[in-house]
Amino acid sequence: MDGTIITLIAANAAFVGTHFIMSHPLRAPMVKMFGDLGFQVVYSVISIATLAWVYFAFKAAPPSDLPGSGQVGWIIATLLTLPAMVLFAGSVMGNPALPTPQAKEQARAAPKGVFTITRHPMMWGFALWALSHIVLFWSLRTTITALAMGILALVGAKLQDRKKKALMGDAWQQWESNTSFWPRVGGFAKAGPLPWTLGLIFFVFFSWLHWPLGGIRAGIWAWF
CATH class of the missing domain: 1.20.58 (Methane Monooxygenase Hydroxylase; Chain G, domain 1)
Incomplete structure (x- = not known):
């Protein structure tokens, strides 16, 4: 190797x-x-x-030592990136997993926004972003790094549940009972206008940024 x-x-x-x-x-x-x-x-x-x-x-x-997954791979990667951006955009609003004095109060409230999808929207945003790069099958360096970041996100989310339960007790247990670790696809319809608006902006901007930073047209820009 x-x-x-x-x-x-x-x-x-x-x-x-x-x-x-x-x-x-x-x-x-x-x-x-x-x-x-x-x-x-x-x-x-x-x-x-x-x-x-x-x-x-x-x-x-090496920047491109794998054969790649072609147009199908780019389509799948693009479709994965948009919900990843929506999850990330909504993850900073009312998130009891973040270090905030209102954490217990937020955990006892009914989930709304992206938290109707998963209680770990930021982590799943990173995981979907990582998966979008893995499916491209473009290079070993991308696959290795994306896999590492995906593991960090999802294993980290599981470990976070354990830590928050110990720190927050009943409040986090109530949050767990009202939310899902695994994303509920139907929740995207209830994510709200702000996460979707910011997510779309992030999606367009970061897809465009691939070209000046990495020399690769990504997302919708791959077809323009």
Whole structure:
């Protein structure tokens, strides 16, 4: 196997692994050692460093060493990206998983917006984005990195449920009983105008950004 691919695998494993370790088994000991602010600083430094490693390893790996999935792959990828953007856009509004003083109150409220789809819209947004890149079958570097980010998102969501249940108790249990881990496709009709509007804007903009940043026309721009 190409050495650059091995380095990329190691970089992605470091990024994902340190996230899991620092967020769960080592979180309490690290907070005790560094304090809340110190923990956030250490967490951020390690995350930025490992993400930078992923970036440079990605750039060094071959850009197009797989045959690709053709027009069918591009259509599927485009169709996956739009709901991913809608989920991401709505995930910051009324999300009890985010660190906010209103978390318990939000968890006890009836789910609305993208939370009628899943209680982890941000994580599923990342997972669908990752899947959209995997189905393109364009390069090993893209497939490896997208798979790592998808694992980080979905395994992270499961671990987040466990952590939030311990931290929030009955409030999170009520949130779990009123929501779904797996996306409910019918919920997209009830996501609301703001997530859809922002999601469409994100979809058009980030699809367009593929060309100036990566030299690849993506999304609707692939056909223009």
